[in-house]
Amino acid sequence: MKKVNIILFGIGNVGKTLIEQLLTAKKQWEENSGVSVNVPVIANSTKALLIAEGITENWEKDFKKSAKEYKLEDILDFTKEQDLEHLIAIDATASKEFVEIYIRLIQNGFNLVAANKVANTLSADFYKKIRKELEYHGKHFFYETNVGAGLPIVQTVRGLHQAGEKVTKIRGVFSGSLSFIFNTFSENKEKFSDVLKKAGNLGYTEPDAREDLSGNDVGRKLLILARELQLDKEFQEVKIQSLILEKLNGETSAEEFQKRISELDEIFNQHKKQQDQGHVLRYIGEIEVEKATLEAKLISEPKNTALGQIKGADNIFEIYTESYGDQPLVIQGAGAGAAVTARGVASDVLKLSQRLN
Numbered sequence: 001m002k003k004v005n006i007i008l009f010g011i012g013n014v015g016k017t018l019i020e021q022l023l024t025a026k027k028q029w030e031e032n033s034g035v036s037v038n039v040p041v042i043a044n045s046t047k048a049l050l051i052a053e054g055i056t057e058n059w060e061k062d063f064k065k066s067a068k069e070y071k072l073e074d075i076l077d078f079t080k081e082q083d084l085e086h087l088i089a090i091d092a093t094a095s096k097e098f099v100e101i102y103i104r105l106i107q108n109g110f111n112l113v114a115a116n117k118v119a120n121t122l123s124a125d126f127y128k129k130i131r132k133e134l135e136y137h138g139k140h141f142f143y144e145t146n147v148g149a150g151l152p153i154v155q156t157v158r159g160l161h162q163a164g165e166k167v168t169k170i171r172g173v174f175s176g177s178l179s180f181i182f183n184t185f186s187e188n189k190e191k192f193s194d195v196l197k198k199a200g201n202l203g204y205t206e207p208d209a210r211e212d213l214s215g216n217d218v219g220r221k222l223l224i225l226a227r228e229l230q231l232d233k234e235f236q237e238v239k240i241q242s243l244i245l246e247k248l249n250g251e252t253s254a255e256e257f258q259k260r261i262s263e264l265d266e267i268f269n270q271h272k273k274q275q276d277q278g279h280v281l282r283y284i285g286e287i288e289v290e291k292a293t294l295e296a297k298l299i300s301e302p303k304n305t306a307l308g309q310i311k312g313a314d315n316i317f318e319i320y321t322e323s324y325g326d327q328p329l330v331i332q333g334a335g336a337g338a339a340v341t342a343r344g345v346a347s348d349v350l351k352l353s354q355r356l357n
């Protein structure tokens, strides 16, 4: 039996659900895949719980009782002292600072799985540096949930491109939270701010919902796919239409923004009023490969088109390639939510485990 040791950073929406899924699937993984999953470290932004033999279903109580403030060195020392092998660090944070330690993790023998999109959307130099370090140390990095949550988007785009297929365009609804917001807001009389709160409570938005409303989260996803297609782009080159007022995004803190979200209601009412009969609002992303352009924008879409008909927090990705011609390869399904995202992370962990000797 191959024993893998998970060091989980981030025990919020996605992290918590992942723990539950890993504990529940443990026996199945052992029996069907020969992989025994152990979670000796779980950490949030301030505290970590370190248990060599792994957390149990009492992990929340144990964390409250025994988690201690920590530095990365404490975790690195612990994994060495305990001689833990087959190490997989999971980044289930949304932190911009946390990704700075990826290189140190790789150098200290860790493989990586990330739900966090930041590492793949910093400078092209950093993107290449991570991959160079991974190659040098013989480590792996999986990040399927960076685009489309649990949907198989990254692997499909990468697989087509690596196989020599000419991908010409990717177009679709890349944001689960904006999908939910516009589906709900277009269809009923709720205020925009109430729908936004609901999306947050359902775990669809980023921890700071402005990441979604500013279009930055979609921008990141576009860049991640573009880089899979070996387009050498930077985040600043993505053309992004923001849906948020400058005054609420600039100097305002996330807490202040939460208190002022009703200021968005009037703007979105206007967007809604301007809809033609039978049309819905859609925030879409588009990569034109030949032109090397990446764009995220709000459009008015007829309800009866592929993009117009989606429901709930669905994403839809139309992947146009030479072989598929005018009829794109289409992938659709829930594009946000803790359960689908955590399952995508778990799937990455399992795939990565199977590569470890």
Ligand SMILES: NC(=O)C1=CN([C@@H]2O[C@H](COP(=O)(O)OP(=O)(O)OC[C@H]3O[C@@H](n4cnc5c(N)ncnc54)[C@H](O)[C@@H]3O)[C@@H](O)[C@H]2O)C=CC1
Residues within 6 Å of the ligand: 009, 010, 011, 012, 013, 014, 015, 043, 044, 045, 046, 091, 092, 093, 094, 095, 097, 098, 115, 116, 117, 145, 146, 149, 176, 203, 204, 205, 206, 207, 335, 336, 337, 338, 341
């Ligand atoms: N919610 C969704 O549908 C999807 C989320 N994701 C990504 O998953 C990630 C996590 O999202 P949520 O669980 O909703 O966020 P959350 O805000 O519920 O949880 C974040 C966790 O990270 C911890 N954290 C923050 N900074 C840290 C640091 N420096 N070191 C260690 N821990 C730190 C926080 O204490 C918290 O436990 C985000 O990057 C998000 O973009 C990706 C795909 C879909």
Ligand SMILES: N[C@@H](CC=O)C(=O)O
Residues within 6 Å of the ligand: 146, 148, 149, 174, 175, 176, 177, 178, 204, 205, 206, 212, 217, 335, 336, 337
């Ligand atoms: N906030 C994101 C969550 C997944 O990445 C989204 O809305 O799609």
